[in-house]
Amino acid sequence: MELFTGLDPLILTFKLAAVTTLILLIIGTPIAWWLANTRLRIKPMIEAIVALPIVLPPTVMGFYLLLLLSPEGALGSMWVSMTGSSLTFTFTGLVVASILYSFPFVVQPLQTAFESVGKDIMEAAHTLGASATDAFFTVAVPLAKRGFLTATVLGFAHTLGEFGVVLMVGGNIPGETRVISIAIYDHVETLEYAEAHKLSAILLGFAFISMLSMYYINHKQAKRT
Amino acid sequence: MKFAGSCNIQLQRDSFSISAEFDIPSSGVLGIYGHSGSGKTTLLRCIAGLEKNVQGEIIFNDTHWLDQKNQLPTQQRKIGYIFQESRLFCHLNVEDNLNYGARRNPAGTSDNTLLQRNHLLQLLNIEHLLNRMPDNLSGGEKQRVAIARALLKNPQLLLMDEPLAALDNQRKREILPFLERLHDELNIPMLYVSHSLEEVSRLCDYMLVMEQGRIRFKGDLHETLVSPDSPLSREENAAAIIECNVLEQHTDYQLSTVESQHGTRLKVQGILEMNRHIRLRILATDICLCNEPPCDSSILNVIAGNVSCIVAEKGAGILLQVDASGDIFLVRISRMAYDTLNISPGKAVYLQIKTVEVN
Numbered sequence: 001m002e003l004f005t006g007l008d009p010l011i012l013t014f015k016l017a018a019v020t021t022l023i024l025l026i027i028g029t030p031i032a033w034w035l036a037n038t039r040l041r042i043k044p045m046i047e048a049i050v051a052l053p054i055v056l057p058p059t060v061m062g063f064y065l066l067l068l069l070s071p072e073g074a075l076g077s078m079w080v081s082m083t084g085s086s087l088t089f090t091f092t093g094l095v096v097a098s099i100l101y102s103f104p105f106v107v108q109p110l111q112t113a114f115e116s117v118g119k120d121i122m123e124a125a126h127t128l129g130a131s132a133t134d135a136f137f138t139v140a141v142p143l144a145k146r147g148f149l150t151a152t153v154l155g156f157a158h159t160l161g162e163f164g165v166v167l168m169v170g171g172n173i174p175g176e177t178r179v180i181s182i183a184i185y186d187h188v189e190t191l192e193y194a195e196a197h198k199l200s201a202i203l204l205g206f207a208f209i210s211m212l213s214m215y216y217i218n219h220k221q222a223k224r225t
Numbered sequence: 226m227k228f229a230g231s232c233n234i235q236l237q238r239d240s241f242s243i244s245a246e247f248d249i250p251s252s253g254v255l256g257i258y259g260h261s262g263s264g265k266t267t268l269l270r271c272i273a274g275l276e277k278n279v280q281g282e283i284i285f286n287d288t289h290w291l292d293q294k295n296q297l298p299t300q301q302r303k304i305g306y307i308f309q310e311s312r313l314f315c316h317l318n319v320e321d322n323l324n325y326g327a328r329r330n331p332a333g334t335s336d337n338t339l340l341q342r343n344h345l346l347q348l349l350n351i352e353h354l355l356n357r358m359p360d361n362l363s364g365g366e367k368q369r370v371a372i373a374r375a376l377l378k379n380p381q382l383l384l385m386d387e388p389l390a391a392l393d394n395q396r397k398r399e400i401l402p403f404l405e406r407l408h409d410e411l412n413i414p415m416l417y418v419s420h421s422l423e424e425v426s427r428l429c430d431y432m433l434v435m436e437q438g439r440i441r442f443k444g445d446l447h448e449t450l451v452s453p454d455s456p457l458s459r460e461e462n463a464a465a466i467i468e469c470n471v472l473e474q475h476t477d478y479q480l481s482t483v484e485s486q487h488g489t490r491l492k493v494q495g496i497l498e499m500n501r502h503i504r505l506r507i508l509a510t511d512i513c514l515c516n517e518p519p520c521d522s523s524i525l526n527v528i529a530g531n532v533s534c535i536v537a538e539k540g541a542g543i544l545l546q547v548d549a550s551g552d553i554f555l556v557r558i559s560r561m562a563y564d565t566l567n568i569s570p571g572k573a574v575y576l577q578i579k580t581v582e583v584n
Contacts, residue, residue: 121314126298
């Protein structure tokens, strides 16, 4: 029982990272495709907005998100009127915050990968009878698969390590918003170093293994092509 | 000449514009010739639907590809497109590359008797490559796969954009015979964009000559090569094409005799397959002109003809058109020789042909 409660934040964190990464891949892919292909003048503007979370202190992001998501905020009030529940200090709120926080880590690798696919090969697909959607799924996506791998790993791993934003938006509710980094901070505060060690080591191990496998696979593919 | 389609298009870009009106023949190769920047590739891309904001009208086999209201997207035009670079899908092996177009365009209509798959793979010599990935192919192999891929789509019009330009001379020599065989065996029209006079002379039946986005000359190949109005007759390496059939083989001399459709007989190097149809390309600078039939000359090919007109005068040289019982030759002589030999249009002369290029 003790072991189980100790690992509770771990399961929550992985659930959050998985849901966030999945949603990010779904909404990030069309945005990355658009960024890779558009010639509109607002492109640098959109790119700057997408990149913001990389440089912004998480507490700053968390603060604005708190204002946005709180029942009095623009998005939060809408959510309350739609569902009856609040976005702040809930798992759903955490997912929304994480999506924004990890956005560039998914969109940027995808954009780079799509840019390297190039217009030429898409034109070839069209001349062979493939519609835009058909060519996207049968040519662009397979050619950009390294980008998808990088985006998935980075999006997932970056969400795992989230702290500042979660603290501001989610707080510290066991089973709901108490993710691994918050739990570690709690354990250290209360001098439970053994518990802190256990969770930290798991996170460190996971982060290293995921990075290693990503670079390993990318390296192998780079050698093959 | 029968036509399968017509094209009348305009395209406006910041730095240049295209305006072209021509008919697409129902069979044979229409060459689109021009120097780089003349707009020939852009014209081909307009026909394929790869350029945006094209104005005008393209009708092919009674289908409107472009009119005032609609622009049919590329994937719905019944074209095969061969790019300068092969543009193979490097995540698919050769076989899946070939199937990509075939699968999306099942050969449902029986009126289109394109080459059988196996025959095509044999013709292009790519049967042994089916399991290879494109990255492991040579430049020439890639381009042959790209040609097969475009043809297996079962197109009604084949568009080729300098398919040999990215290859070195050896690879060019490797692919050209394949293209010539396609020319002989395919019954769909082809548009062939090139800036190589040699390539268009070998492959094309009709020509468009482009300059600065406009068509400067259009006509059949022979007309385009020798007509005084055509820019091609003014090029440095101006040459005439004589269509011939192999008549006789001289094994002991390693020569063959060929005969043109107008009865002119010429000796060419090598033992050529009997009755084979060949195109001779004879450069204007490879012919000497005499007033009397030369005797005791080492030059084997001497034919009689009449000077029909002066094509161009440039510097010390004069380019003449000579009609030898229907076969038209181009001859470049010096202005001094022109005066000394008393040449004028209509005069009977003898041509000594130094070299004959067999295509």
